[in-house]
Amino acid sequence: MDSGEFRQWSAKAAEWGADYRQTIRQRPVRPALAPGEVGASIPTRPPEVGEPMERIFADFEEKIVPGMTHWQHPRFFAYFPANAAPVSVVAEYLVSAMAAQCMLWQTSPAATELETKVLDWLRQAIGLPESFAGVIQDSASSATLAAVLVMRERALQWKGNKNGLPGGARVRVYASDQVHTSIDRAIWVSGIGEDNLVRIPVVGPLRGMDVAALEAAIKVDLESGYRPAGIVACTGGTSTGACDDIAAVVAVARRYGLYVHVDAAWAGAAMICEEFRALWKGVEGADSVVFNPHKWLGAQFDCSAHFLRNPDDLVRTLAIQPEYLKTHGKDGIINYSEWSVPLGRRFRALKLWFLIRYHGLSGLKTMIRNHVAWSQRLAQRLAAEPDFEIVTEPVLSLFSFCHRTDGDANQHNQALLNAINDDGRIYLTQTRVGERLVIRFQAGQFEMTEADAETAFDVIVETARKRL
Ligand SMILES: *Cc1c(COP(=O)(O)O)cnc(C)c1O
DSSP, rough: HHHHHHHHHHHHHHHHHHHHHHTTTGSOOOOOOOOOOHHHOOSOOOSSSSOHHHHHHHHIIIIIIIGGOTOOEEEESSSSSOOOOOOHHHHHHHHHOOOOOOSSSSTTTHHHHHHHHHHHHHHHHTTOOOTOEEESOOHHHHHHHHHHHHHHHTTTTTTTHHHOOOTTTOOEEEETTTHHHHHHHHHTTSSSGGGGGGEEETTTTTTEEEEEHHHHHHHHHHTOOOEEEEEEEEBSTTTOOOOOOOOHHHHHHHHOOOOEEOOOOOGGGGSSSGGGGGGGTTGGGSSSEEOOEEEEEEESSSSSEEEEEEEEHHHHHHHHOOGGGGTTTTOOOOOOGSSSSSSSSOHHHHHHHHHHHHHHHHHHHHHHHHHHHHHHHHHHHHHHHHHHHEEEEEEEEEEEEEEEESSSSHHHHHHHHHHHHHOSSSOEEEEEEEEEEEEEEEOTTTTOOOOHOOOOOOOHHHHHTTTT
16 A cells, blocks of 8 residues: 555545544444344455455445444443543554554653553552552453462462472462452463362442451461462452452451452542542552553553552563563663563553543543443432332442343343343343343443433333333
């Protein structure tokens, strides 16, 4: 592609992006498609001869776009958001154009130094003490894997990487049953093994770990010859927003010398608002914390902020320095690839820098406070309808509900959810609370308005009553 054509198609892509965002409300949030429909429209063989951009672009519009779920739709209330504020998209255009590989300081000095600065901005914004240093990971799953590997290495006196996990060393990690599946995977991949992930029951309205049970489990394990290594606590669990009592978990961990990793992948963004920090009170005592600016905050996927009280433990666990990666004579530099499992790294700090500067913390706080208020208002309105029940009260902007029925409640609510999503105006997902299938609602899309929450109420109530 010559530079004239590159210019033309880049401009076209930017135009297309702006039009897409401007008209996104006219699309159903989730496409009505059968599995295989998109695949069937793509030729089975690769083209031998290059094709004109006009045709490629037309196929993109015709075959791909109608098959997309629109995550930037203001009435996307499913899962958690993956917000890409327009300003962060602009930053990503620039990053794509430069396409630097930011594994070492010398492979992209500005990317490294900006990463240090903006992560320190974020640290201040969420109220973590100065003793924490941050790094951007591709995902919370990677951050949690790194944290679990550190737990393992500490518990094995830093010999696990070399010796593996010989039969005798039974490393134990503790978490509630409300943590994300990325914790299970980290336990599998680290070689610790699922049988050594000890599930602690939860108590109370926030569904946090029973800390007395946690301490009892650690004691039993010590007596049985296991090696307790660490605890993965959560603030804002994925299913219903469960929050562990971080201060109490940290106090137990201190007594037994265990590492504490806090997974706040979604809820961490809300900590830019002082009034929500009670949900993770005591977090300054944790060893590491992860939150995803690519979820609620608005930094285009992928961008996961991983904060560490002692980055040396992480570097000791993950750094490999073959000769070709050494940066001789450059003391005082950071090579962030030594802080993460993958070697290669994209330039992710630029979109955070653009985002925070353009909106300011006050703009981002207002967005989050609005989402929380609108979600709570929706929960109140549904609670006031006699045929609806709020099953888990809002934690920030997440709650779950179900529609009452005389029949099989799970079947009824699954059918209701399908009907709501087929309508296309809003998109919700389900979860389980005990044995119950419940419908989950979270507000968090960057450009959502209060009217969108009202539409959600109308669609939910109308659809339920139509089906009666
Ligand atoms: C989304 C989420 C994750 C996984 O995040 P990725 O960045 O997709 O790996 C982990 N934990 C919680 C609580 C989450 O909400």
